[in-house]
Amino acid sequence: MSTIGARDALEAAYRSEARHVLATLIRLLGGFEAAEEALHEAFAVAAEQWPREGVPANPYSWLVSTGRFRTIDRWRREARLAQAMPELLTQAEEAQQALEPAMPELIPDDELRLIFTCCHPALAPDARIALTLREVGGLTTEEIARAYLAPAPTIAQRIVRAKAKIRDEAIPYEVPDRAELPARLESALQVIYPVFNEGYMATAGPGLTRADLCAEALRLGRLVVELLDETEALGLLALMLLHESRRAARVDAAGDLVLLEDQDRSLWDRARIAEAQGLIERALGTRRLGPYVLQAAIAAVHAAAPNARATDWAEIVALYDVLCRVDPSPVVALNRAAALCMRDGPEAGLAEIETVLGRGGLDDYHLAHAARADMQRRLGRDAAARVSYQRALELTRQPAERRFLQMRLDRLGDGGKVTRH
Amino acid sequence: MRYVCLIYFDPKKVFNQSAESNAVLAEIGPHDGKLKASGHLVMAQSLTLPNEAMTVHVRDGRMSTTDGPYMETKEMLGGFVMLEARDLNEAVQIAGAMPFAKLGYIEVRPVVDYSRPRPTL
Numbered sequence: 126m127s128t129i130g131a132r133d134a135l136e137a138a139y140r141s142e143a144r145h146v147l148a149t150l151i152r153l154l155g156g157f158e159a160a161e162e163a164l165h166e167a168f169a170v171a172a173e174q175w176p177r178e179g180v181p182a183n184p185y186s187w188l189v190s191t192g193r194f195r196t197i198d199r200w201r202r203e204a205r206l207a208q209a210m211p212e213l214l215t216q217a218e219e220a221q222q223a224l225e226p227a228m229p230e231l232i233p234d235d236e237l238r239l240i241f242t243c244c245h246p247a248l249a250p251d252a253r254i255a256l257t258l259r260e261v262g263g264l265t266t267e268e269i270a271r272a273y274l275a276p277a278p279t280i281a282q283r284i285v286r287a288k289a290k291i292r293d294e295a296i297p298y299e300v301p302d303r304a305e306l307p308a309r310l311e312s313a314l315q316v317i318y319p320v321f322n323e324g325y326m327a328t329a330g331p332g333l334t335r336a337d338l339c340a341e342a343l344r345l346g347r348l349v350v351e352l353l354d355e356t357e358a359l360g361l362l363a364l365m366l367l368h369e370s371r372r373a374a375r376v377d378a379a380g381d382l383v384l385l386e387d388q389d390r391s392l393w394d395r396a397r398i399a400e401a402q403g404l405i406e407r408a409l410g411t412r413r414l415g416p417y418v419l420q421a422a423i424a425a426v427h428a429a430a431p432n433a434r435a436t437d438w439a440e441i442v443a444l445y446d447v448l449c450r451v452d453p454s455p456v457v458a459l460n461r462a463a464a465l466c467m468r469d470g471p472e473a474g475l476a477e478i479e480t481v482l483g484r485g486g487l488d489d490y491h492l493a494h495a496a497r498a499d500m501q502r503r504l505g506r507d508a509a510a511r512v513s514y515q516r517a518l519e520l521t522r523q524p525a526e527r528r529f530l531q532m533r534l535d536r537l538g539d540g541g542k543v544t545r546h
Numbered sequence: 547m548r549y550v551c552l553i554y555f556d557p558k559k560v561f562n563q564s565a566e567s568n569a570v571l572a573e574i575g576p577h578d579g580k581l582k583a584s585g586h587l588v589m590a591q592s593l594t595l596p597n598e599a600m601t602v603h604v605r606d607g608r609m610s611t612t613d614g615p616y617m618e619t620k621e622m623l624g625g626f627v628m629l630e631a632r633d634l635n636e637a638v639q640i641a642g643a644m645p646f647a648k649l650g651y652i653e654v655r656p657v658v659d660y661s662r663p664r665p666t667l
Contacts, residue, residue, distance in 0.1 A: 165636075265633030267547070
């Protein structure tokens with residue numbers, strides 16, 4: 126094999142195998158640090174050997190074996206050098222025994238173990254996200270920092286502390302058992318969905334990394350679904366696919382947001398919608414309804430409608446009624462009010478929004494004021510709409526959303542000549 | 547990515563002939579060898595004591611010198627190691643395994659990537 130061919134093979138192996146190899150090495154060597162060192166060593170050996178001896182038939186097995194062997198060998202040598210370190214020798218023996226036969230097979234469970242460890246509820250939510258993106262997603266600290274517009278040392282610190290906590294509290298490296306699974310799965314989904322949203326909602330900042338976040342969240346969602354046939358995991362994957370299906374339609378050529386009701390639905394990705402519908406059917410078959418399945422079901426009703434007017438708003442309101450019982454949060458109640466407006470008209474919608482706002486908890490939520498402004502505008506109450514739009518504008522920093530709200534405000538200035546769709 | 551690890555320590559704690567500091571000093575050579583073998587080491591240099599340093603500056607076209615280091619502190623810059631690492635976390639992990647981390651402090655600084663815009667302050 127040519128040197129260039131081997132180098133390409135090495136890069137391809139890094140992209141496709143590194144995280145699987147790492148996940149297995151953490152199990153075999155009993156910790157992140159040893160596994161990361163072993164992974165690095167395995168690729169260093171590959172860089173030297175592959176051009177000479179050819180790419181192994183199963184790069185994953187080769188890399189795991191090499192990394193493990195090198196580490197155990199090093200532990201033995203270090204234990205001999207510093208005779209006062211018998212625990213290294215024990216560690217080496219244990220790691221040696223942990224893996225027979227010599228050629229390990231790809232165990233997808235390892236990556237699931239890694240997800241559950243990185244998303245452990247004992248870790249702070251921010252730390253879970255950073256750790257998952259780096260260890261499971263293979264992103265670098267700097268890439269995560271750019272995606273979250275945070276300084277790299279802040280992200281690095283979170284990762285260092287999270288790993289120390291995993292080690293100090295001996296957080297086990299395993300897929301939780303049946304009894305523990307629902308709560309632990311929720312904790313994992315609470316990492317995956319914000320990662321997706323960060324990539325999907327934020328149009329500020331460098332574009333490429335943002336799309337990477339969505340792709341990674343989808344990959345994680347699929348991985349969980351493949352290995353665990355759990356309702357809420359199916360629901361979350363369906364929900365993300367439905368959001369993703371509208372990507373091409375939600376921003377116009379100028380980079381401005383296009384509301385769902387104004388989107389060109391021929392741009393929606395039908396393959397993703399069909400996949401999501403299949404997942405929702407599977408989830409509904411289990412008869413255990415959770416917030417993600419319900420949100421996905423609502424998004425699927427939108428996806429099935431040829432235009433906003435022809436949407437089955439009665440079905441959407443009914444699904445929101447169920448969702449409000451499962452997840453009685455003010456944001457869900459607000460979304461239900463917006464659906465009610467579409468079913469029963471802006472008068473009923475505005476009354477419901479005022480009720481929801483009156484219960485508190487949404488005063489600083491810009492979308493609540495934007496929704497109220499929208500109802501007021503539809504009812505021709507321009508002065509009230511202006512106040513609400515201005516409040517919404519004060520509460521958001523997001524450039525595309527600011528442009529949208531400003532445009533609505535400016536049109537009110539024209540005497541409120543807004544055409545209805 | 548490349549990172550420079552700046553190693554700071556109190557020379558009185560390093561060159562005091564204690565068993566602890568001598569053990570750390572003896573580890574450095576073999577540790578550099580390990581970093582080289584793993585492909586992380588770009589270069590490493592130790593610096594002599596600050597009393598051998600000179601500090602230079604030019605103002606209005608005139609050069610002035612002072613003897614001693616730029617900053618007179620109890621802890622001195624004792625050396626630097628340039629690393630090749632995947633990201634900041636890997637660099638920090640490597641720095642944490644350096645023998646001097648046990649006696650002093652190691653500041654990890656990313657090397658400037660010229661493809662990114664220069665900061666404006």
